[in-house]
Amino acid sequence: MSKVFGRGFDSRRLHQRNREMKLVNSQKKIIFFCLFFVFFFVPFLHSQEKPIIKLYGKSYPQFTRIFIQSPSPLNSNIEKQSSLLMVNIKADQSYRIYKASVESELIKSVGWSKGAASYIISIQTNDPDFSCDVFLLSDPHRLVLDVQKGENGDGKNDLSPKRETPPENRDSNGKSSSFSSSQPQSTQKTIVIDPGHGGLETGAHGENGASEKDVTLDISLRLRDIIRRNLAYRVVLTREEDVNIPLTSRAAIANSNDAFLFLSIHANSSFRQEARGSEVYFLSLNATDEEARRLAYLENHSSEMEGEIKEENQDDIEMILWDMAQTAYLKQSSVLAESIQKELNALLGTSHRGIKQAPFKVLKGVACPAVLVEVAFISNPEEEKKLIKERFQKKVAESIYKGLVSYLRRESQ
């Protein structure tokens, strides 16, 4: 009897559980379908209706130029409040803002907020004593703000846009320059040298106590001096002292200086005792073909996709794109690596050594041809001895310089 009862009870419970499970399952299905719809169709519905306002900047020695680009003519109103410049742009809610790096020596930060029928772009400068020239350009529609220290060259602070082409460059008074093409500042490109490691981040060590961080700084300083003496390039070092700079900041220094070339200087180490000689690296795409294709697509279509990406995610997308900035320069980077490797091979008697590729963090975000030079093996006692000697450091700097020059010659042809 109890058995029968028990079975009946069990089957009833089973029924109930089945019903519950079915209910849960059908609820699940509905939720998944809704999610499916939201994920797959909603972006398509909206993708064509979201014009983008782009914010980007370029830093010149005398001023910073900020571009505000829009698919439609810009209707703006600009106000200056102490060290803040407020740009009010009429645009409805459907517009999206895409902000690239704008910050410079003078521009502390650029932010934006959404009004009822406008966007307010706030430009925070480091100094309330600044002036701003405003220009309007078409095709594409752009509002150009030239922000500079001190009073405007015209003596008045007229913030209504002028319909003319902004000057390419100016002289120190901030006036438009009539000989912009021959201006040294507009043609003087920047080479960024990155002495590897620094501070507590010592890098590799030699048996006799030499530290990678010291060797890299010494060689970098020598290389800087040689370039300054011989070439009309501006040279910026990512560090000039024994301090640690985060790897991503090193790339950022190159990009914010609009670097033309990036050279990261290192001293090598290996598990092999006999490892010796120089190794010049450029970035390896640590990605499968599929991933590379996806990234290439992202880069090519990023402006179209911005409309589909939520504002709060845009920074991430920008980060990912910047993270892979080097991918666009791999060919040139390999040529630069080859030129330098050849010179260092001659110096160290490793005639047949070729260039190498590796997924180095410091190279990934650099938006110009970039290489990492492993001068010699600090882990090899013989080479360690050489690396700390002034004469050898000078020779290495000269070899890198020669490689650089031969690259420049090749590129200019």
Added chain:
Amino acid sequence: METKKLIILGALFSLLILLLVIFFITVGEENQVSTSPKSLSSSEKSSEETMETQKVVLFYLSEDGYLHPEEREIPLHPSLADQAKQTVHELVRGSEEGYISPFPVGTNLRELYITEKGVAYVDFSITLREKHPSGSTAEVSTIFSIVNSLTHNFEQIKKVHVLVDGGGRQTLKGHVDLSRAFSSREDLVVW
């Protein structure tokens, strides 16, 4: 009229089913598979015969600067994750044929799990980082000894993400980027 309506309804319903199926498949791919032997197929049957061994190829450094293969027998484990774990355990123990082990002494494997997309997350003890000699060449050797050893032996492992002490690291020791998973590098191997 009724039949027409039914046909339309039927068509809509089948479309819905199709979309759901597609959706479930795409959602399913996102889910990670833990080390539990849930996703095992063929190797599960042989779980009874634990005394069996399987051959794996480990990649160690040689004085020529390249990675060289070294065959090793490991106990046959039922799960892919356990096989991969055993392989990495063997790898960090060092070479038996006189090659150079690109791992600091005392390096241990903490955990290893494989996602359904074929990314192996390999978590090493802090020793791998703290006792590592640093240097570009040394870091490249360490990383691709691990990556190639896993991808070569297990078809299901497409990429390897290296973790240290339970977390992701920006670099191994100042050079090689650890923030993304690695694919194998055949150009570093001499057979």
